[in-house]
Amino acid sequence: MKNRMTLTFDSRSENESLARVTVSGFMAPLDPTMEEMMDVKTVVSEAVTNAIIHGYDSEDGKDIELHCAYENDELVIVISDNGSGIEDVEMAKEPLYTSKPELERSGMGFTIMENFMDHVLVTSSPGNGTRVELRKKMVAKDRVCH
Amino acid sequence: MALATAYEVHDNLLIIRLEGELDHHEADKLRKEWQWWLKEKRKRHVLLELSGLDFMDSSGLGVVLGRYKEIQANEGMLMISGVSSEVDRLFELSGLKKLLPFAVTEEEALQKFGVMI
Known part of the structure; x- marks a missing residue:
């Protein structure tokens, strides 16, 4: 079982829900549990929100790319932007750390990603955008037709 | 799905009921409305009723934490009820x-408020 898709959308906050709905639809054939579905929707929301707020400083008209693929039970999601990038990825990942406290950011985005997914890989450097790769294996269930 | 908000007042207690999805896109409007009730209407205590909430991410945590600080500074209390298991993991x-008192249902929350305020 294998599939992939790529969607590019504008850096507008309306598209956060679009990204969540798209990924839920894409992963449906993996027969995820409700919890797995919610985990994935949450981390996609976190990464897309980061791209909008931090990558593009809340400026619309910029590209965010959502790439999803699965092979057998493993779902891979890559969310990339061409924005400002992250100077210190390790610091950005610290729980409760935020570079934008004035926007009431909780600083929990990366912590949630790391807790809800099996693997999180963040590639970023100042001026070169950010790429977040998220991987999760769906728990095997008693599937009827395999 | 968007976020629907309903506000109900009992003396100095404000009940906020959220339905739908609370993300970054919806968080700003909720913050502004909530702050209006706290500052303009001078409501001291707040019950945030979330049984109709289908989705929340860290943007929702930011709004709740921000209001918690404001309510705390005004010597009020913020309680949350009706939290789904997914949203509960984020609070955890x-x-x-x-930091906050939680109740399973709105009725339980109101009873607790009756005792505490």
């Missing part, structure tokens, strides 16, 4: 579970 991760 963020440490808000240790």
Whole structure:
């Protein structure tokens, strides 16, 4: 079982829900549990929100790319932007750390990603955008037709 | 799905009921409305009723934490009820579970408020 898709959308906050709905639809054939579905929707929301707020400083008209693929039970999601990038990825990942406290950011985005997914890989450097790769294996269930 | 908000007042207690999805896109409007009730209408205590909430991410945590600080500064109390297991994990991760009182249902929350305020 294998599939992939790529969607590019504008850096507008309306598209956060679009990204969540798209990924839920894409992963449906993996027969995820409700919890797995919610985990994935949450981390996609976190990464897309980061791209909008931090990558593009809340400026619309910029590209965010959502790439999803699965092979057998493993779902891979890559969310990339061409924005400002992250100077210190390790610091950005610290729980409760935020570079934008004035926007009431909780600083929990990366912590949630790391807790809800099996693997999180963040590639970023100042001026070169950010790429977040998220991987999760769906728990095997008693599937009827395999 | 968007976020629907309903506000109900009992003396100095404000009940906020959220339905739908609370993300970054919806968080700004909720913050502004909530702050209006706290500052303009001078409501001291707040019950945030979440049984109709289908989705929340860290943007929702930011709004709740921000209001918690304002309510706390005004010597009020913020309680949360009707939390789904998914949303509960976010409150747990963020440490808000240790800061705030939670109730399973709105009725239980109102009873607790009756005792505490």
